Amino acid sequence: MNAPLHREIPAGVLDAAAALSHATRQWDxxxxxxxxxxxxxPAKSPGFDKDWVQxxxxxxxxxxxxxxxxxxxxxxxxLEIVRLPxxxxxxxxxxxxxxxxxxxxxxxxxxxxxxxxxxxxxxxLGPWTPKYQDGKLYGxxxxxxxYAVYASIAAVQAIKAQNVQHPRIVGLIExxxxxxxxxxLPYIDALRPRLGEVSLVICLDSGAGNYDQLWLxxxxxxxxxxxxxxxxxxxxxxxxxxxxxxxSSFRIMRxxxxxxxxxxxxxxxxxSFHCEVPPERLAQxxxxxxxxxxxxxxxxxxxxxxxxxxxxxxxPTTTDPLQALLNRTWTPTLSVTGAEGFPALQDAxxxxxxxxxxxxSLRLPPLVDAGQAVQQLKGLLEDNAPYQARVTFxxxxxxxxxxxxxxxxWFEQALDQASQxxxxxxxxxxxxxxxxPLMNMLSTGFxxxxxxxxxxxxxxxxxxxxxEFLHVPYARKxxxxxxxxIAQLP
Numbered sequence: 001m002n003a004p005l006h007r008e009i010p011a012g013v014l015d016a017a018a019a020l021s022h023a024t025r026q027w028d029x030x031x032x033x034x035x036x037x038x039x040x041x042p043a044k045s046p047g048f049d050k051d052w053v054q055x056x057x058x059x060x061x062x063x064x065x066x067x068x069x070x071x072x073x074x075x076x077x078x079l080e081i082v083r084l085p086x087x088x089x090x091x092x093x094x095x096x097x098x099x100x101x102x103x104x105x106x107x108x109x110x111x112x113x114x115x116x117x118x119x120x121x122x123x124x125l126g127p128w129t130p131k132y133q134d135g136k137l138y139g140x141x142x143x144x145x146x147y148a149v150y151a152s153i154a155a156v157q158a159i160k161a162q163n164v165q166h167p168r169i170v171g172l173i174e175x176x177x178x179x180x181x182x183x184x185l186p187y188i189d190a191l192r193p194r195l196g197e198v199s200l201v202i203c204l205d206s207g208a209g210n211y212d213q214l215w216l217x218x219x220x221x222x223x224x225x226x227x228x229x230x231x232x233x234x235x236x237x238x239x240x241x242x243x244x245x246x247x248s249s250f251r252i253m254r255x256x257x258x259x260x261x262x263x264x265x266x267x268x269x270x271x272s273f274h275c276e277v278p279p280e281r282l283a284q285x286x287x288x289x290x291x292x293x294x295x296x297x298x299x300x301x302x303x304x305x306x307x308x309x310x311x312x313x314x315x316p317t318t319t320d321p322l323q324a325l326l327n328r329t330w331t332p333t334l335s336v337t338g339a340e341g342f343p344a345l346q347d348a349x350x351x352x353x354x355x356x357x358x359x360x361s362l363r364l365p366p367l368v369d370a371g372q373a374v375q376q377l378k379g380l381l382e383d384n385a386p387y388q389a390r391v392t393f394x395x396x397x398x399x400x401x402x403x404x405x406x407x408x409x410w411f412e413q414a415l416d417q418a419s420q421x422x423x424x425x426x427x428x429x430x431x432x433x434x435x436x437p438l439m440n441m442l443s444t445g446f447x448x449x450x451x452x453x454x455x456x457x458x459x460x461x462x463x464x465x466x467x468e469f470l471h472v473p474y475a476r477k478x479x480x481x482x483x484x485x486i487a488q489l490p
Contacts, residue, residue, distance in 0.1 A: 031154065044116050097166065125138050236352060250353075
């Protein structure tokens with residue numbers, strides 16, 4: 001019997017059903033297993049594990065991912081773990097182009113570091129105890145976003161399986177993203193000659209409005225963070241003896257924060273922390289609000305209680321879907337994510353505490369410069385302290401947000417076709433409230449590149465919190481959609 005003929009299919013012609021079948025086999029046959037092992041490793045980002053080098057968890061997940069990629073034996077692939085002195089490692093791979101005379105590069109991005117454990121996991125779950133149940137893989141880091149390197153290679157394999165021509169593909173998988181990617185820029189500078197002329201960036205570290213269609217992220221908020229500390233005493237004293245005379249450090253903290261935020265509405269007071277929403281983003285938000293409706297706010301695990309025989313739920317800041325979308329994507333917002341100076345409840349005696357410290361996370365609109373915001377924030381909080389208390393703000397730095405470039409016709413068409421082929425619905429467009437520092441760097445470095453920023457973090461996936469999960473059926477389809485878009489790069 002004659003051997004089957006292998007034909008070279010023109011660029012852009014990818015059998016969507018075959019690509020999804022290939023991606024499904026990869027996920028079910030191997031990737032879920034790899035991610036199960038990955039979740040069990042507490043590879044916390046350096047910002048949460050100062051002894052990350054000694055613990056070796058980041059090194060382990062990088063080596064495991066590298067070994068898996070090499071085992072795939074993708075034709076034309078070269079891989080290395082790049083190390084700069086004193087910095088977290090980066091996994092970098094290159095896949096030679098099969099498309100004739102192609103000078104373009106596709107950059108695929110992800111990260112392997114994780115957020116810390118957090119509390120509130122269900123009894124049968126845990127951050128480092130993976131569990132696969134009803135199509136969801138529970139545990140810290142699988143969805144945010146340890147899956148990215150595995151899905152990226154699987155997408156390339158789906159293209160290779162059909163002999164579809166493709167441009168040069170490079171991969172950059174970092175291990176410092178959850179700490180603000182402070183190690184990333186030196187690596188981009190070092191690797192810039194090898195990145196080539198990037199025409200398409202694929203970042204699999206974002207979210208989805210639902211699990212029913214492909215979602216493109218159109219914007220990301222920036223962030224300014226740090227620790228605000230109020231000191232009034234050098235040591236704790238009896239509250240009966242001192243209260244009324246010694247001002248409470250917590251009350252001073254409230255006064256200082258009132259300079260920044262209207263506590264009744266949550267609105268940040270400095271005008272420079274706000275920006276206008278571009279008309280195209282407003283139009284996209286209106287379309288997305290029509291798709292998602294009340295799901296925009298119902299997706300969160302609201303506290304609830306019995307109220308006269310019915311269940312009462314805590315309320316969001318707004319129940320208008322459009323305003324809800326804008327609030328979480330284009331509105332600056334303050335969150336207190338940690339505290340010091342407080343004893344545990346069972347240890348709290350009648351003592352006036354010497355200090356109060358809060359860790360602040362300030363999300364900034366996409367068009368607000370984070371560096372300027374950090375400087376203004378420090379002055380606003382520290383100047384003219386009440387009672388001449390010692391008030392300090394130690395910044396953890398900031399990251400400017402990102403607004404996607406204008407979408408090219410070919411890219412818009414490719415996204416819609418991929419979404420229709422794999423989900424039976426058009427591509428949705430949504431801003432995200434989180435921060436990916438790399439995107440602003442890449443938009444600056446490659447102003448002509450199209451940005452496919454997407455991910456598996458849909459409703460209730462709860463990245464950074466308890467019960468985080470990766471929606472495997474969605475991840476399979478997303479992998480195939482990525483392959484389809486790469487194949488259509490003109």
